[in-house]
Structures are given as structure tokens and as C-alpha cells.
Amino acid sequence: MAAPVLSHVKCADCPIRHRAVCARCNADELDELDTVKYYRSYEAGQPIVWSGDQMDFVGSVVSGVATLTQTMEDGRTQMVGLLLPSDFVGRPGRDAAAYNVVATNTVMMCCFRKKPFEELMARTPHIAHRLLEMTLDELDAAREWMLVLGRKTAREKIASLLSIIARRDASLNNGPLGRVEFELPLTREAMADYLGLTLETVSRQVSALKKDGLIALEGKRHIIVPDMSRLMDEAGDDSDGGYLV
Amino acid sequence: MAAPVLSHVKCADCPIRHRAVCARCNADELDELDTVKYYRSYEAGQPIVWSGDQMDFVGSVVSGVATLTQTMEDGRTQMVGLLLPSDFVGRPGRDAAAYNVVATNTVMMCCFRKKPFEELMARTPHIAHRLLEMTLDELDAAREWMLVLGRKTAREKIASLLSIIARRDASLNNGPLGRVEFELPLTREAMADYLGLTLETVSRQVSALKKDGLIALEGKRHIIVPDMSRLMDEAGDDSDGGYLV
DNA sequence: AATTCCAATTGATCTGGGTCAATGACCTGG
DNA sequence: CCAGGTCATTGACCCAGATCAATTGGAATT
Numbered sequence: 001m002a003a004p005v006l007s008h009v010k011c012a013d014c015p016i017r018h019r020a021v022c023a024r025c026n027a028d029e030l031d032e033l034d035t036v037k038y039y040r041s042y043e044a045g046q047p048i049v050w051s052g053d054q055m056d057f058v059g060s061v062v063s064g065v066a067t068l069t070q071t072m073e074d075g076r077t078q079m080v081g082l083l084l085p086s087d088f089v090g091r092p093g094r095d096a097a098a099y100n101v102v103a104t105n106t107v108m109m110c111c112f113r114k115k116p117f118e119e120l121m122a123r124t125p126h127i128a129h130r131l132l133e134m135t136l137d138e139l140d141a142a143r144e145w146m147l148v149l150g151r152k153t154a155r156e157k158i159a160s161l162l163s164i165i166a167r168r169d170a171s172l173n174n175g176p177l178g179r180v181e182f183e184l185p186l187t188r189e190a191m192a193d194y195l196g197l198t199l200e201t202v203s204r205q206v207s208a209l210k211k212d213g214l215i216a217l218e219g220k221r222h223i224i225v226p227d228m229s230r231l232m233d234e235a236g237d238d239s240d241g242g243y244l245v
Numbered sequence: 246m247a248a249p250v251l252s253h254v255k256c257a258d259c260p261i262r263h264r265a266v267c268a269r270c271n272a273d274e275l276d277e278l279d280t281v282k283y284y285r286s287y288e289a290g291q292p293i294v295w296s297g298d299q300m301d302f303v304g305s306v307v308s309g310v311a312t313l314t315q316t317m318e319d320g321r322t323q324m325v326g327l328l329l330p331s332d333f334v335g336r337p338g339r340d341a342a343a344y345n346v347v348a349t350n351t352v353m354m355c356c357f358r359k360k361p362f363e364e365l366m367a368r369t370p371h372i373a374h375r376l377l378e379m380t381l382d383e384l385d386a387a388r389e390w391m392l393v394l395g396r397k398t399a400r401e402k403i404a405s406l407l408s409i410i411a412r413r414d415a416s417l418n419n420g421p422l423g424r425v426e427f428e429l430p431l432t433r434e435a436m437a438d439y440l441g442l443t444l445e446t447v448s449r450q451v452s453a454l455k456k457d458g459l460i461a462l463e464g465k466r467h468i469i470v471p472d473m474s475r476l477m478d479e480a481g482d483d484s485d486g487g488y489l490v
Numbered sequence: 491a492a493t494t495c496c497a498a499t500t501g502a503t504c505t506g507g508g509t510c511a512a513t514g515a516c517c518t519g520g
Numbered sequence: 521c522c523a524g525g526t527c528a529t530t531g532a533c534c535c536a537g538a539t540c541a542a543t544t545g546g547a548a549t550t
Contacts, residue, residue, distance in 0.1 A: 068388075070388065070389070070391075070392045072392070072396065072481055073481075074481070076396040077396070078391055078392040078395040078396045080388040080391045080392070081388070091381050092377070093374075093377070093378055093381070094381065098385055098388075099388070122370065122374075125367065125370055125373065128370065128373050128374060128377065129338075129367075129373060131377060132337070132338070132373065132376060132377045132380060133338055135377060135380045135381060135384060136336050136338070136339065136380060138384055139380060139383055139384045139387060140343055142384060142387040142388055142391065143313075143315065143325040143326070143343075143344070143387055144315070145391060146315075146323055146325045146387065146390060146391060146394055147315045147317070147323040147325070149391055149394035149395045149441065150323040150394045150440070150441025151317065151321040151322070151323045151441060153506080153507095154506075154507065187526095187527070187528090188527075188528060188529095189527085189528095195395070196394065196395025196396060197507075197508090198507075198508060198509080199527090199528080200507090200508075200509080200510095200528095200529085200530085201506090201507055201508075202528095203528060203529055203530080204507090204529080204530080206528095206529095207529070207530085219516095220515090220516090220527075220528065236317055236318075236319070398536080398537095399536075399537065432497070432498090433497070433498060433499095434497085442537075442538090443537075443538060443539080444497090444498080445498095445499085445500085445537090445538080445539080445540095446536090446537055446538075447498095448497095448498060448499055448500080449499080449500080449537090451498095451499095452499075452500085464546090465497070465498065465545090465546090
């Protein structure tokens with residue numbers, strides 16, 4: 001059950017380049033990070049950390065998708081973040097996790113032991129600075145999502161979610177807008193938890209968007225967006241943004 | 246109409262002690278902050294910054310209450326944060342404001358010109374560190390609010406808002422829980438914008454809480470909570486937290 | 491004291507999305 | 521090939537909260 005520790009890959013050779021943390025590191029710092037770094041993988045459905053747990057590492061998602069959720073005693077749950085490749089997990093200076101982090105498919109994490117990472121951070125201003133920038137991005141994403149949760153209709157919510165994932169996906173592959181195609185990394189239930197809806201409503205609205213030609217499905221999870229700008233209109237989105245936690 | 250620049254008060258003599266920024270500064274840093282600092286006041290309803298504007302300062306709220314809101318083209322608006330005394334405004338490293346900041350009553354801000362503040366920050370690791378901590382607090386608050394917006398009923402939403410304000414207020418004045426009494430700094434409409442409801446629903450639910458003896462009103466805005474723990478139960482709140490952006 | 495405001499309350503009605511329940515569409519393992 | 525499981529779709533009905541509209545209650549103005 002326990003996830004395997006993988007290997008000690010040099011930071012410079014890391015599959016992702018740590019956009020997050022050390023994109024601007026010089027060689028010495030990279031070497032130093034390498035000494036406290038390890039890889040770890042999690043299977044679909046496996047918890048990465050549980051709310052309240054001691055968290056002894058920070059790190060980046062290398063591949064796969066994980067969710068950040070909050071739960072009430074009666075079981076109502078709300079997703080508060082979605083972790084895609086290159087996203088950062090963990091909060092330097094905090095010991096206990098505030099949320100449940102769960103892998104939705106096979107997730108590979110590149111982790112740093114927390115203590116040495118914090119020490120490094122204290123000595124290396126630009127890492128602290130980069131971390132502040134990342135946290136501000138997350139804060140913007142969270143606040144943008146507050147607008148979605150508080151004021152958008154079910155249809156707009158779905159369109160917003162699809163836009164955000166498509167845009168994020170597209171920025172890695174193709175260039176501009178137009179036609180986008182991607183694999184949905186979430187079940188209908190996970191989508192519902194992100195959007196503050198029920199899974200039935202999600203299903204109905206996805207069907208409606210399909211009927212209206214705004215999206216096409218291949219199987220249950222493969223989404224084709226013929227025209228991104230039309231979908232973004234549907235989302236009622238002014239923001240050109242496109243953060244995603 | 247333009248807000249008056251007030252005076253150059255020594256940071257050490259500041260009405261609030263900048264819990265935010267320089268609580269741990271030594272004398273030299275305090276002096277340095279003083280050279281780039283000024284006070285400014287805003288009247289009720291006056292915008293402090295407008296989304297997209299160039300923002301040439303950062304600062305703390307000294308007194309009064311301001312709101313942080315986001316608006317869609319069709320006018321739907323969502324409050325994404327509430328700024329109470331000692332809260333920090335502005336984002337080092339970003340030039341444009343992302344939200345509208347509006348004073349709800351007379352607000353006094355203690356401002357630092359942004360450029361010198363950033364330079365100071367670059368030279369002073371613990372200020373950067375403190376800022377990261379504050380941003381993480383805000384992120385937690387935003388995510389807690391996502392649960393409120395996405396999954397709570399109207400009654401729970403009102404109870405959550407009142408709890409959060411009461412708790413924040415109480416932490417300044419009295420000590421523990423029990424009976425709390427405070428002035429509501431928001432109109433019903435502002436409450437609705439915070440909670441993703443209409444003002445009519447807010448009004449009805451406030452009346453319902455009053456009828457059920459969970460709160461008492463004196464006038465429209467003065468709230469008496471006879472028993473905080475009962476109100477918090479009503480909010481369905483597991484978190485002992487009590488952040489508020 | 492009469493007249494405007496404007497915030498807030500309250501009532502009547504409507505509806506988007508929740509709830510409950512049945513069905514379909516794939517998988518995977520025996 | 522079928523049995524059982526998971527995920528998704530679809531239908532029928534209901535209700536919390538939105539919408540539309542009228543009224544109240546202060547505080548400020550004349």
C-alpha cells in the first residue's frame with residue numbers, strides 16, 4: 001500500500017523542470033536540492049496527504065492529477081484545488097496539512113524533505129520570492145473560483161471548468177485557441193465537488209452542452225471542443241486569466 | 246474627492262502595530278519603513294483601488310472595513326475578501342490590482358510606496374517570509390470560503406459569516422467565547438455578495454436566526470450573539486479556524 | 491410635521507438544481 | 521459467456537432560494 005520511493009534523479013534531469021521552485025536556480029542550488037529530493041508515485045484513489053496529518057515534505061506534481069478537498073462532518077465535500085503537472089504541493093512553515101490531497105489517476109510527485117527545503121529557502125531569497133509568487137497565483141485562482149461557486153449557473157460552471165482545463169492543457173501542447181481536445185481527468189462526481197453541484201446536474205449539463213454543439217464526447221472522458229472561444233463565452237468569463245491552482 | 250495624505254507617523258507609534266508586516270522588525274527596519282510610509286483615509290463607498298488599475302502602494306488597514314469584489318459584465322458580483330483592521334492590501338511583485346477594493350465605512354490605510362517596499366523586502370528576508378505566511382493565511386481563508394459558497398445552505402452561510410466576524414471582533418476585545426456583541430460592517434446587499442445569495446434571502450435568514458434566539462438585533466446592524474458556540478454549530482463549522490482574508 | 495431618501499423586511503410566486511430511482515454502458519474476473 | 525461493479529445518463533418530482541413587488545422604518549432635509 002505504501003508508495004515506493006523511486007530514485008535520486010538530478011534536478012536538472014527532472015522530467016519537469018520545477019517551474020515552481022528552481023527554474024531560476026543556479027547549479028549549486030540545484031545540487032543542494034538534489035540531496036534532499038526523492039520521487040514517489042501514487043495510484044488512482046490513493047491519498048497523498050490527509051487533512052490534519054503531519055506533512056514532512058513539499059514537492060511538485062510531475063505527472064497525473066490530484067485533488068485538494070475539504071469535507072464537512074456530514075459528508076458534504078468541496079474541492080478547493082486541482083493539482084496538475086508542475087503544480088506545487090505543501091506549505092513551507094506549516095506542519096499540518098489543511099486539506100485532503102488525493103490522486104485521481106497515477107500521480108508521480110517530486111518531493112523535497114520539508115526541513116532541508118525550508119533551510120534552503122531561508123538562505124535563498126529568490127526561492128522564497130518564487131514561492132510567494134506561486135502562492136499569489138493560487139490565491140487568484142481560488143478567488144476566481146469563488147465567483148464561479150457563488151454567482152454562476154450550472155451551465156456556466158461546467159463551461160468554466162472545461163475552459164480552464166482545456167486552456168491549461170492547450171498551453172502545453174498547441175499554441176492558440178480554436179479547436180482543443182483533451183482527456184478529462186475527473187469523474188462526474190469530482191466535477192460536481194469542484195463546482196458545488198450534484199453529479200446528476202453535471203451529467204445533464206454536459207449532455208446539454210453536447211446537444212448544443214459546444215463540445216463533443218468520445219467515450220465518457222475524452223472531450224473535443226470545436227471552438228474554444230464559444231465555450232469561453234458560455235462560461236461568462238471576462239478574465240483572460242487561466243490560472244488553475 | 247481625492248483622499249488626503251495624512252502624516253508621517255513613526256511605525257513604532259502606528260495606531261496598529263503592523264501585525265502584518267513589521268511586527269518582528271528591528272529598529273532600523275522600522276525607521277526605513279517610516280521613510281516610505283504615509284496615511285490615507287477613504288470615505289464610505291469610496292473606491293480604494295479599481296480592478297486593473299496600476300497600484301503604486303501596499304499597506305495595512307488601520308481602521309474601518311473594506312471589501313474585495315469581482316464583477317461579471319452583466320453585473321453579478323461576488324465578494325472575495327473582507328479587509329478588517331490589520332489586514333494587508335496589495336501584492337508585491339504585481340503591478341495591476343486584480344479586484345475592486347471599496348471602503349464600506351470610513352477607512353484609514355497605512356500605506357507604503359510599492360517600489361521602496363519591494364526593495365526593502367528583497368533585502369529583508371523575514372519580511373518576505375512574513376508576507377508568504379500572510380498570503381498562505383489568505384489562501385486558507387479563500388478555500389474555507391469556497392466550502393461555504395459551494396456546499397452550505399443559506400442559513401449556514403449567514404451563521405458562518407456572523408461567526409467569522411464575531412470571532413474576529415472578539416479576539417480583539419474580550420477573550421473567550423460565550424456572549425459576543427458587535428457592529429455589522431456590511432449592508433444586507435454586501436452580505437449577499439459575500440455569500441452568493443440575494444439580499445432578500447439574507448434578510449429572511451437573519452430574521453429566522455433572530456426568531457430562533459440565536460442572535461438578537463439592536464437596530465439593523467448591531468448584533469448580539471448570546472451563545473457563540475450555538476451559532477457556530479448552526480454554521481456547520483468543523484474548523485476552529487477563523488481566518489478572514 | 492411633512493417629504494425624501496435608502497436600507498431592510500415581508501409576501502407571493504416561480505424555477506434551477508436537488509433528490510430519488512431506474513436504466514445503460516463499459517469493464518474485469520470467474 | 522455471464523455476474524457483479526463502477527461510472528454515467530435520464531426521468532419524475534420537489535423544494536430552497538430567486539424573482540418581483542409592496543411595505544416599513546429610520547435618518548436626513550425642508
